[in-house]
């Protein structure tokens with residue numbers, strides 16, 4: 001069923017739009033919740049963003065980040081003109097001069113060193129730009145470089161990896177049936193602040209409170225988070241021990257007997273793999289009281305069906321992320337919660353329409369390709385090289401040019417010192433940006449692209465959306481200065497390299513019309529209505545068909561069984577990540593969130609640190625200085641520092657060698673550190 005909802009330029013109930021002051025309906029593209037917004041504009045000034053009460057999905061909800069779009073647009077450091085590095089300094093230049101220089105240099109590099117000498121980072125800034133992403137992918141393919149990088153390997157490979165191994169298809173994107181679930185187990189995710197990891201949880205406060213009111217919400221997190229405070233249960237294990245907690249629950253579920261109607265394979269291997277995880281063993285490894293673990297087990301036993309959702313607190317623990325995500329899926333499979341109401345549903349994609357064809361069945365060993373030469377222990381996964389290898393590939397002289405499409409490389413990649421030194425060696429570092437930062441300061445070419453209010457757009461990551469739906473927005477304001485569309489820049493660059501990836505003379509809307517909607521609706525219909533919802537069936541026959549065709553869910557893929565058996569203990573003091581309400585990664589710095597170093601009062605007392613004191617946090621290769629906040633809400637042994645700050649840069653503590661050998665995922669949680677007064 002396709003439902004369309006009206007989408008006017010001026011929301012009903014608003015005053016008549018005048019030339020000077022007008023309101024435009026749009027949707028926020030800061031995060032994947034894609035809330036409906038109403039943007040107030042006076043002349044060139046964006047004066048206010050508020051929630052669109054008539055929006056079918058968000059119904060007026062927004063968060064402080066979306067409401068900060070006017071300040072983002074009017075940021076004092078916004079980039080309005082192309083810049084070219086001449087004699088060591090960045091100078092304003094024309095697009096023509098920048099493109100010609102960049103084209104000539106890239107062509108020379110490719111001629112001398114081959115296509116793999118060009119690395120491309122698909123950062124968060126291109127991730128919500130539909131035409132930018134599409135044309136960037138076309139240009140990457142035309143150049144023929146395998147050196148593609150994206151937040152996939154700094155955010156969480158575990159989710160698609162487990163879909164591939166256990167579900168037999170990397171594109172199985174599971175999401176709790178938030179509307180109907182009665183038992184929600186959240187592990188290492190704080191949706192109240194993040195609005196979900198990878199998949200969107202719009203209006204998380206309402207969603208979590210509703211579930212807690214009708215059933216149970218349990219949060220597993222070393223910190224008593226905003227979400228934990230609204231939950232019915234919270235356990236704070238040692239960081240990096242969630243796999244043990246889940247293995248215990250799986251072991252108990254197996255002892256109780258499982259739903260015989262669910263097709264599975266590998267039951268004996270699974271039973272053997274979780275056998276060591278008795279109550280006593282698990283209580284010791286997680287540092288949880290046996291009574292608390294038993295309480296959770298009883299709650300799971302009583303509920304029948306449940307949904308388990310994980311976040312970066314799981315996916316960022318490198319090797320442990322895979323086994324934890326695996327056991328989370330296994331718990332849902334064994335309780336018959338997969339592909340059913342009140343459990344987990346799988347997004348068919350609005351454009352991709354996974355239900356319309358026979359899904360290929362992947363290898364139980366994982367689908368990998370060759371990795372970069374400088375790091376022979378790594379492989380490519382989903383067509384990408386691990387972010388952890390970029391610095392080494394540059395140092396080895398294999399990568400000589402980087403196209404950084406909306407990325408904050410110095411704050412988001414591991415090992416800041418190594419990254420800074422590697423980026424400095426590049427012949428070309430071309431960055432498309434909207435606001436100057438420490439990465440643009442190192443770049444050879446800075447290309448100012450349209451921000452989200454300056455471009456028409458459609459939603460592209462439809463499998464991350466909470467509905468099977470698509471949205472469209474017109475451009476709200478004209479681009480400032482010389483800003484151009486990301487796609488246009490890439491098309492012009494392509495032309496200079498001899499590739500026809502898009503006609504640069506087209507309009508934005510012509511390119512947007514070519515972004516596939518998979519035939520669920522026409523582009524005209526979407527621009528007219530703004531929002532199209534295709535709905536979904538639960539259970540979904542396409543999932544049932546695929547799993548049966550595979551011979552049942554693969555409960556015990558051998559790479560995971562081996563990883564579980566080989567896991568080592570976490571260090572006594574570790575760094576864990578956290579998101580903040582008024583920031584997105586390195587963005588929205590003007591909203592005032594601070595990089596407080598959260599430390600348990602008992603840990604602080606042991607090392608002589610007081611509240612508000614300046615502390616040094618030391619990792620394997622570097623240290624950072626920050627302000628300690630003594631916080632009883634964080635458990636002993638864990639230090640929480642957010643990322644995205646150029647000065648107090650948490651990636652001074654991370655290590656590009658410390659990765660999951662299966663997927664190349666960086667360890668950003670459970671990083672061994674020590675703390676001392678500065």
Ligand SMILES: Nc1nc2c(c(=O)[nH]1)N[C@H]1C(S)=C(S)[C@@H](COP(=O)(O)OP(=O)(O)OC[C@H]3O[C@@H](n4cnc5c(=O)[nH]c(N)nc54)[C@H](O)[C@@H]3O)O[C@H]1N2
Pocket residue numbers: 123124125126129151154155312405406407408409411412413432433434435437449450451452486577578584585586587642643644650651654668
């Ligand atoms: N230690 C540690 N490191 C981490 C993390 C962690 O928790 N700990 N988290 C990781 C995660 S989950 C992620 S996703 C990555 C994020 O890594 P990045 O994608 O590098 O992070 P952002 O800071 O979001 O950078 C996006 C950049 O795009 C720019 N931008 C915004 N809108 C636009 C636009 O419309 N067009 C263009 N051209 N640019 C735009 C912004 O100004 C910003 O500089 O960082 C990772 N790094």
Ligand SMILES: Nc1nc2c(c(=O)[nH]1)N[C@H]1C(S)=C(S)[C@@H](COP(=O)(O)OP(=O)(O)OC[C@H]3O[C@@H](n4cnc5c(=O)[nH]c(N)nc54)[C@H](O)[C@@H]3O)O[C@H]1N2
Pocket residue numbers: 031065155187188189190191193194195196197198220221222223225238239240241242310311312313314317576577578579580581582583584585640669670
């Ligand atoms: N406001 C805001 N929203 C965001 C972002 C942002 O920067 N700000 N970033 C966006 C991005 S790029 C992403 S990837 C998502 C991430 O979304 P989430 O994964 O929900 O991110 P966090 O809110 O950091 O939640 C991770 C939680 O894991 C806990 N944790 C750390 N280590 C462990 C562990 O070993 N075990 C367990 N059980 N828990 C652990 C942390 O204490 C933290 O509460 O958020 C997105 N949304």
Ligand code: SF4
Pocket residue numbers: 028029030031032033034035061062063064065066067195
């Ligand atoms: S939750 Fe906030 S940042 Fe995300 S789309 Fe909605 S308003 Fe934008």
Ligand SMILES: [Mo]
Pocket residue numbers: 151155
């Ligand atoms: Mo992320």
